Amino acid sequence: MEREIKKWNIIYPVYMNSKKTIAEGRRISASKACENPTCMEISDCCAHLKIPHAVEIDKAYPRDFMQVGRVRFQLKKADGSFWNPAISSKKALMLQIAELVPKHHERTKKQETTGSSSAAGAAGAGPSKSGKHGKKKK
Template identity: 35%
Template sequence: MAVAFSESKNHSDRERWVCIYPLYINSKKSRAEGRKLPKSKCVENPTHQEIRDVLLAAGLKVGVENKLHPKERSKELLYRGRIRVQLKNDDGTPVNPDYPTRDSLMGYVGTSIPNLKTRQGKQSSSEPQQSSSTAKKGKGKGRR
């Protein structure tokens, strides 16, 4: 059986890095389904590419693994992916002092993903579709 934690490993070893699944910051999931943050800090259906882009922009060392969270019901490629992030240096100090803990890092990711260019493009293209569908609601079958 594999050992989950080994004190002999340094913080710079990939096995000691923090894991972030997209499920942790998905606002469509409940706490029981695996969400770790309050919905105000979460995003609707984040992908591992978006999480990776935000963490790389913050200057952190990131690794992507093709893994699936056990509580994730959908086995589609969209929901696959685990991000590993180096949170601490070998001496125990945070790599980035702005994000010393796992929760602060996930909160930053959750609030930064809506600012990505890929997210902003999706929101602007979905708004005209909603207005055209509401304009057609006036007609019905009439009287019988």
């Protein structure tokens, strides 16, 4: 089983992160990408789409070793047919996952609990006048 997984395709969370630029590793358009996806969210989406997958939490993204974790997946069965006929490419899978991640149960739970506290924190922030200091007229 371990040898088989090594041949599977890889998705790094950065591929679908709307906060990253294409130069930083994003692979789909920012409008379709989601904000800071995690390996576990990607894994849950693969399970939802009935795609065989494996999470490798100890692996880092080569361009940025602080981005830890990746998901290996398999699009085709041994006979060449697709596991999910609606998903026929890696890009199609990334687009589907990016659409599902914002609806992930962990994210919807977090939004409900932090929704009321974030409004109170933003009330104290106002325009500051510090921009005019330091300039002298000649």
